[in-house]
Amino acid sequence: MKNISLKSVYFQYKKNPVIKDVSLDLKGNTCTALIGANGSGKTTLGKLIMGILKPESGHIFYDDMTIASKSLSELGARVGYLFQNPSQQIFAVTVRDDLTFASRMNGLKEELIEEKLNKVVSLFHLKKILDSKCHVLSQGEKQRVALASIFIRDPEYLILDEPTTGLDSVRKEALGQVIKDIKEEGIGILIISHDKKFVHNYADEVIEMEAI
Amino acid sequence: MKHVDPRTKIAVVMMISTLAIVINQLSMLVFLFGIGLILAKLLDGHFLSVLKKVQKMLYLLIGIVILQSIFNQEGTSLIGVGSFALITDVGLTKGLSYLFRILIILISGTILSTSSEIELIGALIKCKIPYDFAFMVALGIRFMPIFMNEFKDTIIAIELRGVQIKQLKLKEKIELYSYILSPIVIGALDKAKKLSLSIEMRGFRAHHNRTSHFQLKFRSIDYIIIMLSSLGTIWVLI
Numbered sequence: 001m002k003n004i005s006l007k008s009v010y011f012q013y014k015k016n017p018v019i020k021d022v023s024l025d026l027k028g029n030t031c032t033a034l035i036g037a038n039g040s041g042k043t044t045l046g047k048l049i050m051g052i053l054k055p056e057s058g059h060i061f062y063d064d065m066t067i068a069s070k071s072l073s074e075l076g077a078r079v080g081y082l083f084q085n086p087s088q089q090i091f092a093v094t095v096r097d098d099l100t101f102a103s104r105m106n107g108l109k110e111e112l113i114e115e116k117l118n119k120v121v122s123l124f125h126l127k128k129i130l131d132s133k134c135h136v137l138s139q140g141e142k143q144r145v146a147l148a149s150i151f152i153r154d155p156e157y158l159i160l161d162e163p164t165t166g167l168d169s170v171r172k173e174a175l176g177q178v179i180k181d182i183k184e185e186g187i188g189i190l191i192i193s194h195d196k197k198f199v200h201n202y203a204d205e206v207i208e209m210e211a212i
Numbered sequence: 213m214k215h216v217d218p219r220t221k222i223a224v225v226m227m228i229s230t231l232a233i234v235i236n237q238l239s240m241l242v243f244l245f246g247i248g249l250i251l252a253k254l255l256d257g258h259f260l261s262v263l264k265k266v267q268k269m270l271y272l273l274i275g276i277v278i279l280q281s282i283f284n285q286e287g288t289s290l291i292g293v294g295s296f297a298l299i300t301d302v303g304l305t306k307g308l309s310y311l312f313r314i315l316i317i318l319i320s321g322t323i324l325s326t327s328s329e330i331e332l333i334g335a336l337i338k339c340k341i342p343y344d345f346a347f348m349v350a351l352g353i354r355f356m357p358i359f360m361n362e363f364k365d366t367i368i369a370i371e372l373r374g375v376q377i378k379q380l381k382l383k384e385k386i387e388l389y390s391y392i393l394s395p396i397v398i399g400a401l402d403k404a405k406k407l408s409l410s411i412e413m414r415g416f417r418a419h420h421n422r423t424s425h426f427q428l429k430f431r432s433i434d435y436i437i438i439m440l441s442s443l444g445t446i447w448v449l450i
Contacts, residue, residue: 052368077374091366091395102373105388135398153374 002028002063002078002156002188004049009058011041011048017212018044019055024207028157028188031179033199036209042192043084045209046159049190050081062157080155084162084192086146090134095126095145098134099152120148123178125171140166147175151182158182158189164198176202216255218327218335220434224251225320227445232316235448238305241312247444248319257322266318273314277307329354334426343422351407359400366392 004026011019018041026032026049034042047053049060051067060067067075083089092098099120103113121127124144129137137145143166150158164172172195179189179202193199199206228248235241252259266273280303287302297303324332329350336346370392371377380388 050372052372071376071378072368072371073374073376076372081372083369087399088365089369091369091392093395101370102375105373105375134395135402149373 004063004157004188004190005061006045006049007059007061009045009048009055009060011044011053011055013044019048020212021058026157026188026190029183029186030205031183031189031191031203033191033193033203033206034209035193035196035199035206037211040209040211042209043161046081046161046190046192049159050079051075052081077153078155079157079159080150080153082146082150082158082160082163084165086139086142086166089146089149090142093133094130095132095134095137096130098145099126099149102149102153116152116154120152123151123174124148125174138166140168140171143167144171151178156187158187159192160189161192162194163191164193164195172198215431216437217428217430217434218331219338219428219430220437221255221323221327222332222335222339223438224441225323227441228320229317231445231448232313232320236309238309238312240448241309241316244448245312245316245319248316252319252322255323255326257319257326259319259322262318262322266315273311277304277311280307280310324353330424330426331428334424334428338428344417347416355400355404358403359396362396362399362403366396 004024006022006024009019009022010017018039022045034045036042044053048055049062049067051060051070051072054068062070062075062079090098092101096117099117100113103116108116121130124147126144126148129141129145134142134145143163147160147163163175167175176198179191183189191199191203228244228251231244232241235244249259251257278299281299282303284303284306285297285300287300287305289297289300290304291297291299327335332350332353333343333346336349337343341349367377370388375388377385377388
């Protein structure tokens with residue numbers, strides 16, 4: 001079970017403080033939700049935890065190790081991060097290429113790649129679009145591909161920024177079920193969302209952020 | 213100097229860029245680079261950030277200089293393997309000239325970036341360029357940073373999937389970049405398509421005669437800059 005903790009984290013964009021003295025403990029096997037108005041710093045906090053942004057002061061620990069000493073790829077290999085905009089996450093030509101990209105680059109065996117691929121394809125209903133070109137997908141399809149690209153790597157912790165954007169009610173429910181299942185496996189999840197109904201249905205704790 | 217007419221900036225950039233292509237002497241290219249830096253500084257161009265970005269591509273640039281040098285066997289050998297001259301003095305000079313040409317064009321580009329899109333469009337229209345073309349040129353300048361950001365985002369997305377790009381071998385890195393290049397280009401074209409749809413929906417080209425409240429006026433400083441730049445260009449060309 002992997003935990004994430006933030007100690008007095010401070011961050012500003014061009015001298016405008018966005019995150020001020022935030023301390024937080026995110027436990028494994030717990031689904032925590034961050035809600036709040038636009039500009040309250042939810043996405044910024046997610047990016048700070050992932051090491052995409054660096055805090056001005058304070059410390060962020062992943063499993064008792066400071067993330068400042070970790071590279072993006074080291075952290076990315078362990079923590080799955082869903083971007084707010086799925087187009088930012090998908091970069092290969094076809095859905096199949098995108099889902100198997102990291103496994104191939106990291107030299108996984110073909111049979112194992114295929115097994116993992118089949119698992120996420122069925123989980124996120126991607127069979128029909130598996131060989132489609134990524135740039136022709138709808139927003140909802142892109143969101144499912146982006147989610148699958150994270151789950152295929154068996155992450156130890158998950159940060160999902162607006163995971164329900166573009167998903168219909170059936171697929172939202174399916175995503176909720178996936179969240180429940182992986183939580184039972186001891187994986188912690190941080191959901192950043194405006195979807196209060198989804199958050200209240202699936203999150204164990206809800207943290208509301210306020211704009212500074 | 214900060215309120216120079218955009219037409220003056222366009223003229224200066226055209227002269228510097230033309231000279232960078234025409235000149236073959238390394239010493240003159242270095243001199244032109246110096247002039248470009250001074251002008252960019254006087255016109256408040258963000259040349260330091262451009263130089264920092266160039267610094268990140270240092271290995272690529274050194275590679276280009278060496279390749280230019282290898283394929284040019286004229287002159288005295290400086291570094292060689294047996295009888296084969298790897299780097300000659302003439303080859304090295306040509307490689308460095310190529311490097312300075314790139315730097316001059318990049319630095320002169322920062323002069324244009326000190327004007328807003330509206331100013332640039334206004335300036336091009338005053339130069340009798342049709343509005344549609346002027347708009348596209350200004351949009352193209354705006355599009356470059358978007359394209360660069362797209363590339364940066366893709367690299368972050370790849371790293372977040374646990375791929376250690378820095379530890380890849382050169383061959384693997386080349387494969388990776390060629391792999392992601394086409395989706396980035398497709399993404400950029402897609403953005404351009406959406407942008408053109410968006411501007412059409414806001415009434416772009418709905419009326420033939422466009423007017424603008426924006427006024428461009430040549431001042432004495434503009435005449436002085438254009439005169440000095442023209443004289444300098446003619447002197448170098450002759």
